[in-house]
Amino acid sequence: MSDLKRGLGEAVQAAFADLGLPPDLGRVTVSDRPDLADFQSNGALAAAKQAGRNPREIATAIAERLAADPRLASVEIAGPGFINLKLTDAALAARAAQVAADPRAGAETVETPRRVIVDYGGPNVAKPMHVGHLRSSIIGESIKRLYRFRGDTVVGDAHFGDWGYQMGLLIGAVTDENPAIGAEVERLNAEGSTDEPVPAVFEAVTLADLDRLYPLAAARGKEDADYRDRARKLTAELQAKKAGAFLLWRRFAQVTQEALTRDFHALGVDFDLWKGESDADPLIPEMVAELAAKGLLEDDQGARIVRVAREGDKRELPPLLVVSSEGSAMYGTTDLATILDRRRTFRPDLVIYCVDQRQADHFEIVFRAAQLAGYAHPGQLEHVGFGTMNGADGKPFKTREGGVLKLSDLIDMTRAKASERLHEAGLGEDLTVDEFQETARKVAVAALKFADLQNFRGTSYVFDLDRFTSFEGKTGPYLLYQAVRVKSLLRKAEKEGASVGPIAVAEPAERDLALTLDAFNAALVEAYDRYAPNVLAEHAYRLAQSFSKFYAACPMLTAGLAVRASRLSLAGATLRQLELALDLLGIETPEKM
RNA sequence: GCGCCCGUAGCUCAACCGGAUAGAGCAUCCGCCUUCUAAGCGGACGGUUGCAGGUUCGAGUCCUGCCGGGCGCGCCA
Structure with a gap:
């Protein structure tokens, strides 16, 4: 079962091949102009450039071959040679029905599952977590869940900084x-x-x-x-x-x-392994011996190093310091030994290091050394770096008193604010004290995580307490709110004996929701390939927004029987996909709020 | 000094291999609760994508140079 974007892409690619053009140019994307089309292909422009032909001519030839596709209501050429594809309502409804019937809400799995380790980059001994530690755990957790959901065998390792x-x-x-x-x-x-x-x-x-x-x-x-x-x-x-x-x-x-x-x-973050740098220590003597035997080790200023600089490097990369002049193992030593350890005990196809971007050089050095030692192939070790979190002044975040804000204090503050807001809105009054507390916790965690995950991991961003604990607009609580509204609606429908039924789409809000449901798989693939949870966060937000518009425009319980059944199916599919997406972001959804 | 990253609306951030009219949220203003949760929905306002060139039918995206900011550069991790 394939999503519409890919299915249409295959059709367009086949048309390109028919015309003797490179098929990979026939890529289909979601339309930039929803007023004109659902999907588009820009391939005719690129093909025309390569072949030295007129793009509109090529686009027209492609369009002729697509005209018979039963999924398409229209195929039009626009501008210099865009191919605009509009789906029939029936095709959209059929796809929405697939998503609704799928426990994975339309998400596919990878063709060849890999064995993956996610390294959370080590909280350190003696340092309580402060807000600066939010990122590695939140991003790492999301990547772990995403990879696992796509079908890989994934182990998350805290990689405790406990040595040195x-x-x-x-x-x-x-x-x-x-x-x-x-x-x-x-x-x-x-x-x-x-x-x-x-x-x-x-x-x-x-x-x-x-x-x-x-x-x-x-x-x-x-x-x-x-x-x-x-x-x-x-x-x-x-x-x-x-x-x-x-x-x-x-x-x-x-x-x-x-x-x-x-x-x-x-924070709802848990590690499968709580290994530390110290766990790699026993392997160090034999590793050092092996490096020496391979002729990789050099004595330099009393220390023992591995040179990793390469011909053509833009600058001289420092060597890996394996043994200090005091005889101690260094940061890079334990990292290299950990690679060896993991190779022996887990045989990973991929190790993802979810660590601050500032350590890019360090990982480059360690990875090169690992390749020289024969512990890893190129591409097997990936540093997935993230930007730093700064205060409003652009410098590393500090509290007003100048100290760091502890993570536990941030969570407590956010939770207190969530409770306050729930009380103000008169929500959760039918919950027990424990349930209420639990809901407030989920709202708080959703606020914190979503505030972080909606940003691309690579860029640094400003930590703004008000924004992080905000519950309106593009926030975690907004997403929870939409999910909870669906739950409430479905409960009410069940009580009234209303049941789900075949999906039909007619209203713009229904079409839009169906298209958004279809986009889930593509978002997962992109988030997976780019190690970018923000792509998934963006999808979750769009889905919640599509639903909210649908909710406002398309009444369900008061609609006619067939329409009601269809809309309830759409609502059910939305809930499942939204909860799945949130779960992959590490965000739990309460029953009520 | 060398290297890496960044510069997009008043603020915080998006933008899929270079595509059409650069999108959201916040803030501001205007509407919408006797019917499914208003933490919501609709609308308005807001841009020379740091500057100057170049490549291209087409550049926020690629190239060059400048300006501004952040970070890194072996015995911390």
Whole structure:
């Protein structure tokens, strides 16, 4: 079952082939001029250019071959050689009926499913999530769901940032502040085992402590060489699995993961794997040996590196730093080892790194090194970068007090506002307290996620609290509102014994809704190919809007029997597709609001 | 200095391999609730797509140069 756009595309392409023209020029797109047509093909223009012929002539020849197509009410040539295609109401109705009958609401699956890993780019130990972390989790989650829905086998991995120099900094800062912990670390380093449980003294460490200490330690590490050297030494101790350092680190990871799990859960984001950089650590020795055996490793200024620069590069790309002069594994080391680990345990066809755009160079370096080492083919590793979130001043977002806004605070604020609005509107009064809370949570999450996902991931954007927590216009709550209206309508219809029936389209709003329903698959394909959830978000919004217009223009319960049955079918198809699209964006739909 | 990204309506963002009249939302103004949820619907206003060239039948989109902004450039992650 194919959507109309593709079906018509095949017909036009066949007509191009008939005329001895390149078939791929016969691509059909949704019309730019809905007043003139439903779909259009611009291929005659490109073909004319290639063949040195008159475009209108070619367009006319194509149109003659399409005239007999029973799906088309009209085929017209316009302007320099646009081919305008208008569908019959019957063809539209038939397609809408297909969508209505399809559990996948008209969405197809990929021909050859792949094994895919989505790497969420690592929330870090010791750093509570702030608004800057919204993007990787929201975009990553949506991409994961989208790929899975299209038929791929997908695993989402948090890729926890839990290894490296920052851990050494923290171990130093915490032991300095709390001598009891320091003494216990010393004792365990000397005579303990990493198999022991985390000692009770370490439980004094909270996420708030880490959050407070880390920026101080990082700043001091930058200006104080001795402090930095000590932190590096502690990092090396941790990576050498000294029991004291290791168990204290376990405590850091514990408290952080608890908080992160809570925040992610509130956002409806869940990982299939909660692996960390530390999990790749055991593979590092053999990986280093292998890199050396392959002749890829070079000694340079006391460190060991892999050179990845290529002939023809526009500038010199720095090498991958595999082993620091202190003997520590670096960011790129664990990333490369993780590629090796995944290759062995999952054999992915594709790994999607959903990470800040600023790390593009880093990934280019790691990916090149992976290819040199034979761990990956070109195209198998994709960095899907996203822009940064800035404040109204164009700089990274800060609260009025100058601090970062914690993600959990943002969610709470938005949820409180949603509750307030529900109360104001007198909505949800028949809900229990729990149901009401749950609805407010869903509204809040929808607002936050949709505000992010409607932007193309690659561009940076301004974080505006009012806009993020806005419930009117092109927002998540608008989409939920439309879905809930359909649900309410269908409940009422059921109570009145009204049933669905064959779909007919006649009114402009019905035609428009049917066309929008048809566009779902194309939106999914594009969002999938371009790693661009905003394409899907845009479709969901258009669908909600089409429905809202239809809802206003086409009464259902008061209509005649056949019309009512048809419109209820359209409403049902809309609901299913809208809920599916929202789910793929990671947005849950409440029953009532 | 070198490299990457960006510059679209007052604001925040879209725009499918280069196509017709560059679209939404917010804001402003005007209409629409005794009938299915008004968090809605309809309408108005709003543009030299940073500037200057070039390629093309056709450029927001491709090329060159400038201006403005963001980011990155091995021992943080």
